Amino acid sequence: MRNRTLMEMVRSMMSYSSVPISLWGEALKTAMYILNRVPSKAVPKTLFELWTYRKPSLRHTHIWGCPAEARIYNPHEKTLDSRTISGYFIGYPNKSKGYRFYCPNHNVRIVETGNARFLENSEISESNELRKVDIEEIRVDIHHPFLPQEIIAPQPVQQVEEHEQHNRDGSLPSENIAIENVVEPPQLAPLRRSQRERRLAISDDYMVYL
Template identity: 45%
Template sequence: MVRSMMSHSDLLISFWGHALETAAFTLNRVPSKSFQKTPHKMWTGKHPSMSFMKIWGCKAYVKHQMSTKLEPKSHKCTFVGYPKVTKGYYFYNHKENKVFVARTGVFLERDFLSSKDDRRNIELEEVQQQQDTEPEVERFSQTVEENSTDLETRPLRRSTRECHEPERYGFLVTTHGDVILVDHDEPKTYQEAVSSPDSEKWLEAMRSEMDSMSDNQVWTLVEPPEGIKPIGCKWVFKKKTDMDGNVQTYKGRLVAKGYRQIHGIDYDETFSPVAMFKSIRILLAIAAFHDYEIWQMDVKTAFLNGKLEEDVYMTQPEGFVTPENAGKVCKLQRSIYGLKQASRSWNLRFNDAIKEFGFIRNEDEPCVYKKFSGSIERFRRSSIYFRSEDL
């Protein structure tokens, strides 16, 4: 299947990996002689959708961000596969010699099927085993013995460079046991936080984070299920300063180690829309032209509002494990920072909540919502959702 795909395209032989992944992606969504159900259906319990699939190796026009108004709005690229954890397609840009991900494109499938100019044939030569291999083995053995003899008699070389500490370590201020603390720096671990001079402030920040977890009912403590390995978690510490550089608040955030999650088991879809800069500029221009009021709101612990559909188990946070619950794990009921599906869960929860107030999602910009009020359907209010980290 891979050989057939490669022979019907003009791509280099180095793209065999993308062809192999696409072949496996396709075979997992079609039935076989052994089973009437597809592997995707047997693994996830859901019927796979085939409407988005395209012909591998066909040309496609993909939009890109223009630096000048006179440049073309799209590049002619080649479709080379499907991403694993997000919706979209892999495209290869011949001019820039890079592979990138894009959600949409104009695929030239009919031109690809009718044209034969871009295709090429791959001839596979069968590798014949050498009949007389003993002389080669003997010569190789002699070479290894000679090299090993030279290594035994050759004296070892030692580096003559002087080792010294880098200059950036000149501002170390104190040492508590085995933990080295740096002035005006955030601790990297829980042990550094409790050993630092600001340990009380860091502990207060961690207690505040745990109170937020408890108020939002983020998890429940359960016995570890058999065969399930929970993901880990860690504390992330940050000092928030004002415009003059003075520390205002100490922030301790509990983050899950989402890189230990397994696709198809404790997460599935991870895609969530992100607001475009031009959408924000358009809304600001409309508000400035009509002299509207602009309200900016922030949702505290936003990700904790997302509801999880998968069963995700996490170890208990360091420093907050009680003796009676030492052997239990956290079964997450809501999303938490660090999970692969955290952004998607929060976006789905926000979409459901904002629609209850009568807002309508924009079809072309999924992060913009509008609401009409008044007898003449005059546009009065609009809301746009975006995360500060996206900016």
């Protein structure tokens, strides 16, 4: 429901303005800016108040897309140069106080400043015919990259059922036993003893006196 309200607000804002349709994103951000500062039937407090614990103010709001004369800082400004540039109001900055303007005849198309003069009455008197704005909503399905596309269910093993069937029949299941050749360790040969006669190192012809 909220998305439908936003799209309807964007179509209405674009239809009543002379801003190029390519800037519909600026209209969407401005619509969200306004909805966050107005109460609803379900919640008496605004989203801005729930988030910041402060009541919002709408005194600084203006008609989206209205002509404006904005004055921007120019360090190289000369005496005969124009003090302001013509543009269209397209929204509010995120991190500063002021306004955003679309200036088609300026070297920088989108500028931000807090010093401007809004020509809201002239925009209402000049806009006799409404533009037809078609904004197509496209939904894109984003698949989670970490989830597998196909889930394979585990299948039961049939060997367990065959084993139980053999046990009920009273016969033991046959097992294939691989018989390996047993290699016996080599027998150690007995030690041979020398059969030579041992002779004394000292001959019998000598006599030893201690």
